[in-house]
Amino acid sequence: MICIIGAGIVGCASAYQLAREGHQVMLLDAAAGPGEGCSFANGAQLSYSYVEPMASPATLRALPKLLLQFDAPIKFRPTLDWRQYAWGMQFLMACREAQVNQGTRQLLELSFLSRDILDDWMRDGEWPIGFQRNGKLVMCHDEITMERQRHQMHFQAALGCEQTALSVDQCIEKEPALLPALKRFPRAYVGGIWTPGDCVADARLMCLTLVEHLKAKGASTRFGTEVTGFVTGRSGVTALKTSQGEIACDAVVLAAGSASAHLAQLLGEYLPVYPVKGYSLTLPMVATAQTPKVSVTDLGRKTVFAPLGTALRVAAMAEVAGHGVQLAPRRFAQIRSAVSAVYPDAVDAQADGQPWAGLRPATPTSVPVIRRMNSRSNVYLNVGHGALGMTLAAGSAALLSRCIQESRALLHPTRRDQRLKMED
Numbered sequence: 219m220i221c222i223i224g225a226g227i228v229g230c231a232s233a234y235q236l237a238r239e240g241h242q243v244m245l246l247d248a249a250a251g252p253g254e255g256c257s258f259a260n261g262a263q264l265s266y267s268y269v270e271p272m273a274s275p276a277t278l279r280a281l282p283k284l285l286l287q288f289d290a291p292i293k294f295r296p297t298l299d300w301r302q303y304a305w306g307m308q309f310l311m312a313c314r315e316a317q318v319n320q321g322t323r324q325l326l327e328l329s330f331l332s333r334d335i336l337d338d339w340m341r342d343g344e345w346p347i348g349f350q351r352n353g354k355l356v357m358c359h360d361e362i363t364m365e366r367q368r369h370q371m372h373f374q375a376a377l378g379c380e381q382t383a384l385s386v387d388q389c390i391e392k393e394p395a396l397l398p399a400l401k402r403f404p405r406a407y408v409g410g411i412w413t414p415g416d417c418v419a420d421a422r423l424m425c426l427t428l429v430e431h432l433k434a435k436g437a438s439t440r441f442g443t444e445v446t447g448f449v450t451g452r453s454g455v456t457a458l459k460t461s462q463g464e465i466a467c468d469a470v471v472l473a474a475g476s477a478s479a480h481l482a483q484l485l486g487e488y489l490p491v492y493p494v495k496g497y498s499l500t501l502p503m504v505a506t507a508q509t510p511k512v513s514v515t516d517l518g519r520k521t522v523f524a525p526l527g528t529a530l531r532v533a534a535m536a537e538v539a540g541h542g543v544q545l546a547p548r549r550f551a552q553i554r555s556a557v558s559a560v561y562p563d564a565v566d567a568q569a570d571g572q573p574w575a576g577l578r579p580a581t582p583t584s585v586p587v588i589r590r591m592n593s594r595s596n597v598y599l600n601v602g603h604g605a606l607g608m609t610l611a612a613g614s615a616a617l618l619s620r621c622i623q624e625s626r627a628l629l630h631p632t633r634r635d636q637r638l639k640m641e642d
Contacts, residue, residue, distance in 0.1 A: 219244055220622075221458055221467040223445050223481065224474030225252040227421050227611045230428040232473050232600050233437060234339070235615035236622075243437040244465070245429070246458070247474075248444035253425030256475050256607060259498045259574035261533035262348075262524035263513050264417040265609050266333045267379045268356065269325035270370060271584035272494075272536065272604070273312035289552055291520035295539035301479065302538065305492035308582035319373070321583050325606070326377050328586075332613030333415070339612060343431060347424040348526050352512045354416035355384075355393055357407050359518035367411050367517070382412045395510045398563040406559075418513055418524045421608045440465070445474075447484055454596035455485070469596040471618065476541070476579040478601040486593045491602045493541055493577035498533040499553045500526070500572040501565050509564045521556045530565050532557055536578075536605075543575045580604035588617045598622055 222233045225247035233245040249255065277284075277292070284290040294306065312321075340349070358364040364383075371381045389410045390397050400406055429439060440462065447459035448470075458465045472478040476493035483489075503509045503525070510530055514523040521534040532553050550573050557567040581587065581602040591597040600618045603610050 219467050220469045220471060221246060221465060222471040222473055223247075223458070224472070224478070225249065225425065225429070225439070225441070226255050226473070226475055227253065227257040227425055227607050228475075228600055228603055228614060229471070229473035230425045230432070231611035231615040232471055232618050234428045234432045234435075235612075235619050237432040237435040237437040239619055243432065244440060244467075245432065245437065246440045246443050246445060246460070246465075248461075249441060251426075251441050252429045252439075253422035256576040256578055257421040257425050258576060259500060259531070259572060260421050260496070260576065260608060261498060261522045261605065262418050262420060262526055262531040263354065263515075263522055263609070264333070264336075264419055265354070265606065266329045266416055267326070267374065267381060267413045268354065268416065268515065269322060269329050269584075269606060269609070271312065271318050271321040271325070272580070273309050273582060273584065274318045275313055275315055276366065278310065278313035289548070291535055293535070293537045293539065295537060297540040299540060301492060302540065305490060305582055306538065308490055312583045317583060321585050322374070323377060324585050325610070326374065326379065328610050328613045328617070329606070330378060330613075331616060332610050335612040335616050345427055347427055348420040349417060350419075350525070351415070351417045352525070353392070353412065353414040354513035354515065355389055356411040356413070356515045356517060357389065357396075358409055358411075359407060361408055363517055364409050371411055380413070380415055384410050384412050386410075388412075393510065393512050393514060395508045395561055395564045396514070398508065399560055402562065403559075416513060418526065419608065420526055424608065445481065450485075450594070454594045469598065469622065471598045471600055472591075473600045475601065476577050478579065478599070482591065482599070485591060485597060487591055489587065489599070489601065490581050491579050491587070492538065494580040494604060495535070495537040495539055495543070496533060496576055496578055496605065497535045497546070497549045497553060498531060498574045498576075499550055499557075500529050500531050500574075501557065501567065501569050502571070503528055503530050503565050504563065506564060510561060514560070516556065516560060519556045519559075521553070521560075523557075523560065530557070530561070541577065543577060545573050545575050549575075578604045578607070586610065586614060588614055588621060590621060
C-alpha cells in the first residue's frame with residue numbers, strides 16, 4: 219500500500235498515476251474532500267511556457283522598492299519562524315542568472331512532460347475540468363519589460379517553446395476584450411508575448427475528477443484524516459499515525475503542500491519549502507461580445523486573468539508571510555482595480571464574486587522536490603511546485619512513479635546539472 223498524504227492537485231495526480239500503473243494506493247487529506255487547500259481557486263492557467271523562477275536578477279533589483287511599497291505585488295512580512303529567514307536567504311542566493319536559466323530549463327522540460335501526460339490522461343474517460351486550449355498573452359507596460367520578455371522568448375525558443383512577440387494591435391486581434399481598456403488608456407501597453415499552447419482548467423474540478431478516476435481503478439481515499447506522525451522500523455515508515463488511528467503502509471508520498479515541511483521534519487529531514495500566499499477572485503463576465511477568450515498575464519500588475527466558462531478567475535500577489543490564509547480586503551481591492559483597468563466592459567469588477575487566498579508551497583529556486591527522502595528509504599517527496607502546481611502536476615506524478623521504481627532523485631531544487639529522463 220502506497221499512502222499519498224495530501225489531496226491537492228499534486229497529490230491527486232500522484233495517486234492517479236500510481237493507481238493507473240497498478241499500485242495499491244490510498245489518498246489521505248485532513249480536509250473534507252480533495253482540492254480544498256491551495257488547489258481550490260488558483261490562477262487556473264496551465265502555463266506550460268511561462269515557468270521562469272520567481273527568484274531572478276530582476277526580482278533582486280526590485281526588492282528594495284517591493285519591501286517599501288505598501289501594496290507591492292511581492293511582499294515579505296517577517297514572522298518569528300526561522301524557516302522563513304532560511305528560505306529567504308536561499309531565495310536571495312537563487313537570484314543569479316545562471317541559476318534562473320538552469321531552473322527555467324528544468325521547469326520547461328517538466329512542464330512539457332506534464333502537458334503530454336495530461337493530454338494522455340484526458341483520452342481516458344470524461345474530464346469535466348473546464349479545460350480550454352486557448353493560448354495566453356503576456357502584456358507589457360513599457361519597452362524595458364518588453365525587451366526583457368523578447369530576450370526570454372529567444373532563450374526559451376531554443377528549449378522548444380513556441381512564442382511570438384506582438385504589437386499592441388496584434389494583441390487586440392488575439393484578445394478583442396482588451397480594446398475598451400486601450401481606448402481609454404492608449405499607452406497602457408506597448409506589446410505582448412503570445413503563447414498559443416498554454417491552456418486553462420479549474421484545479422479543484424481536476425482534483426475531484428482525478429479522485430473519481432483513481433477510485434474507479436481501485437484506489438481508496440481517507441478525507442478528514444490528519445496525519446500526526448509516523449511509526450518507523452528498520453525498513454522505514456511502517457504506519458501513519460492519524461486522527462483516525464494508525465494506517466499501515468509499505469511506502470509514503472509527501473504531497474501535502476507547505477505542510478510537507480513539518481511532516482518531513484518529523485522524519486528528521488529539512489525541506490526548503492515555505493508557503494507563498496496568493497489571492498484570487500472569481501467574477502462573473504458580462505454577456506457582451508467582448509468577453510475575454512484567452513488567458514492574459516499583466517506583468518506590470520503581476521496579475522493573471524483566466525476565463526472559466528462564464529466567469530473570470532483573477533489571481534495575484536505573492537506574500538512570504540507565514541501560514542495564515544486570512545482574506546485581506548485591501549488585496550481584493552487591488553484585484554478589483556486591476557479588473558476595472560484591464561476589462562472595464564467585460565467583467566463586473568464590483569460583483570461579490572468568490573474571494574480566496576491560498577498558500578503556494580514554494581522552493582527558493584521554484585524547482586520542486588521529487589525524490590526519495592534521504593532519511594527514510596520508503597518515503598518519497600513530491601512537493602514545492604509554488605504557483606505551478608496544476609501546470610506541473612501530471613509530469614511530476616510521472617517522475618514520482620519513476621522515482622519509486624528506480625529509488626533515485628529525479629528533480630531537486632539544488633541540483634543544477636539535472637535533466638529529466640523519461641524513457642518508455
